[in-house]
Amino acid sequence: MAVKHTPTGEVHKGTKNGQTGCGFDTKKNSEHWVSSHDRITCQKNGCNN
Numbered sequence: 001m002a003v004k005h006t007p008t009g010e011v012h013k014g015t016k017n018g019q020t021g022c023g024f025d026t027k028k029n030s031e032h033w034v035s036s037h038d039r040i041t042c043q044k045n046g047c048n049n
Ligand SMILES: [Zn+2]
Pocket: 011, 012, 013, 020, 021, 022, 023, 042, 043, 044, 046, 047
């Protein structure tokens, strides 16, 4: 499952109302996060593996 951060367009591993692989809390500013089936573009540890 992937989640997109709409202000940056970056796609992370993770889910809405949870946490990304790289540690962002998607419950904060939850309007910035949408569920996505796009390819993960985040290169940080935890998302890019
Ligand atoms: Zn990430």
